[in-house]
Amino acid sequence: xxxxxxxxxxxxxxxxxxxxxxxxxxxxxxxxxxxxxxxxxxxxxxxxxxxxxxxxxxxxxxxxxxxxxxxxxxxxxxxxxxxxxxxxxxxxxxxxxxxxxxxxxxxxxxxxxxxxxxxxxxxxxxxxxxxxxxxxxxxxxxxxxxxxxxxxxxxxxxxxxxxxxxxxxxxxxxxxxxxxxxxxxxxxxxxxxxxxxxxxxxxxxxxxxxxxxxxxxxxxxxxxxxxxxxxxxxxxxxxxxxxxxxxxxxxxxx
Amino acid sequence: xxxxxxxxxxxxxxxxxxxxxxxxxxxxxxxxxxxxxxxxxxxxxxxxxxxxxxxxxxxxxxxxxxxxxxxxxxxxxxxxxxxxxxxxxxxxxxxxxxxxxxxxxxxxxxxxxxxxxxxxxxxxxxxxxxxxxxxxxxxxxxxxxxxxxxxxxxxxxxxxxxxxxxxxxxxxxxxxxxxxxxxxxxxxxxxxxxxxxxxxxxxxxxxxxxxx
Numbered sequence: 229x230x231x232x233x234x235x236x237x238x239x240x241x242x243x244x245x246x247x248x249x250x251x252x253x254x255x256x257x258x259x260x261x262x263x264x265x266x267x268x269x270x271x272x273x274x275x276x277x278x279x280x281x282x283x284x285x286x287x288x289x290x291x292x293x294x295x296x297x298x299x300x301x302x303x304x305x306x307x308x309x310x311x312x313x314x315x316x317x318x319x320x321x322x323x324x325x326x327x328x329x330x331x332x333x334x335x336x337x338x339x340x341x342x343x344x345x346x347x348x349x350x351x352x353x354x355x356x357x358x359x360x361x362x363x364x365x366x367x368x369x370x371x372x373x374x375x376x377x378x379x380x381x382x383x384x385x386x387x388x389x390x391x392x393x394x395x396x397x398x399x400x401x402x403x404x405x406x407x408x409x410x411x412x413x414x415x416x417x418x419x420x421x422x423x424x425x426x427x428x429x430x431x432x433x434x435x436x437x438x439x440x441x442x443x444x445x446x447x448x449x450x451x452x453x454x455x456x457x458x459x460x461x462x463x464x465x466x467x468x469x470x471x472x473x474x475x476x477x478x479x480x481x482x
Numbered sequence: 483x484x485x486x487x488x489x490x491x492x493x494x495x496x497x498x499x500x501x502x503x504x505x506x507x508x509x510x511x512x513x514x515x516x517x518x519x520x521x522x523x524x525x526x527x528x529x530x531x532x533x534x535x536x537x538x539x540x541x542x543x544x545x546x547x548x549x550x551x552x553x554x555x556x557x558x559x560x561x562x563x564x565x566x567x568x569x570x571x572x573x574x575x576x577x578x579x580x581x582x583x584x585x586x587x588x589x590x591x592x593x594x595x596x597x598x599x600x601x602x603x604x605x606x607x608x609x610x611x612x613x614x615x616x617x618x619x620x621x622x623x624x625x626x627x628x629x630x631x632x633x634x635x636x637x638x639x640x641x642x643x644x645x646x647x648x649x650x651x652x653x654x655x656x657x658x659x660x661x662x663x664x665x666x667x668x669x670x671x672x673x674x675x676x677x678x679x680x681x682x683x684x685x686x687x688x689x690x691x692x693x694x
Contacts, residue, residue, distance in 0.1 A: 280600050282596065282599065282600060303602045303603075303604055304602070305602075306599070306600055306601060306602035307601065307602035309600070311597060311600035311601065313593060313596070313597060315591065315592075315593030316593065316597075317591070317593035317594045317595075317596060317597030317598070318594075318597075319594060319598075319611075319612055319616075320594075320616065320691060321615050321616060321689075321691045322691075330601055330603075331601050331602065334601070334602060334603065334607070364691045366691070366692075377597075380601075
């Protein structure tokens with residue numbers, strides 16, 4: 229089954245010179261880990277936000293697990309999607325436990341079920357519940373905050389996770405650790421992941437397939453191996469070249 | 483002098499408490515009405531960008547008029563007593579609450595509002611659960627500023643017969659009684675300080691997440 233299908237989707241923002249996305253079509257299968265790679269302004273965040281309808285497309289159709297996202301109840305669709313962003317967006321006036329329980333509370337789960345689920349999720353993202361659940365976000369490091377953000381997004385077991393540069397603001401060690409944990413999480417849960425990044429190493433490390441966007445169009449959409457072996461002419465080739473350059477820079481010190 | 487002040491409290495404590503009560507009453511009334519106008523108006527300003535300029539502009543302009551002038555201008559309209567005094571104090575108190583409410587609501591990070599929406603919160607839930615509580619620190623700051631200004635300006639309300647500690651001050655001026663001036667002025671000053679402290683306490687109690 230296809231988790232996400234884009235059919236000729238275009239989006240142009242008011243006052244913008246060109247389209248953020250132009251006639252984009254692709255499909256993501258259920259259980260895939262797809263990374264969306266491209267420079268700032270290429271349309272990758274727009275693509276993500278069209279899926280949970282934070283933006284509406286100008287034309288084209290977006291299907292989520294076979295259903296047109298325009299046809300179903302907006303709030304219901306969103307509660308079935310995990311959403312994680314770089315700025316995290318935790319509620320600063322709520323404790324870690326309350327933040328994680330946001331959607332379960334919206335769905336009016338009973339208190340015991342919420343408590344059990346919160347503890348389970350915090351353990352899943354590597355935070356000891358007893359130590360962390362009563363803290364406020366401001367008392368956590370950036371990495372810990374993003375772990376909470378991840379736990380919150382996973383709360384009601386959504387079938388799909390949308391992540392917009394979730395590790396973009398973290399130091400490289402924390403980032404590496406969270407990348408590995410995310411891969412493990414993907415293997416264990418079998419959920420569909422759509423992960424936006426501008427970092428080519430991150431995109432190729434995490435993605436089973438990488439969707440490369442340039443100027444609102446798909447430049448290439450394939451497995452990392454295939455892209456490295458046969459990069460599309462132009463943008464993708466120069467992107468792969470720049471990564472090779474960087475590799476050579478490090479090798480010079482070995 | 484200290485003897486005179488002591489003598490005043492021995493003989494006229496009832497009068498003093500009466501004036502104090504009247505002062506607090508008119509101040510509280512004005513603050514509650516001002517908040518009831520300014521907070522919803524602030525919400526409207528943020529929800530409807532078009533309203534922001536006219537609303538903040540209107541109250542900003544009213545604020546420039548000295549409070550004594552407003553008090554006296556109210557005389558022909560509302561006569562003497564508590565009502566015109568309260569109206570003047572409300573006009574004085576609305577701008578700081580309004581401005582701070584708008585600033586507070588706009589200070590809520592876009593990322594918080596966006597993830598709230600993305601998790602499937604409805605518009606009303608986003609306001610109730612996130613936007614309003616997160617604006618509260620600045621709303622409280624506005625209320626504090628307004629309350630302190632009201633307490634100080636309520637002194638002038640005595641000029642139009644609304645009572646309060648101003649009576650004592652104006653009597654003191656009229657009779658060249660320094661002791662009455664000191665008692666009146668001192669009482670108002672203490673009341674202002676106390677009001678400020680009360681709001682600081684409220685801030686601490688309600689917003690523990692900021693200092694935790």
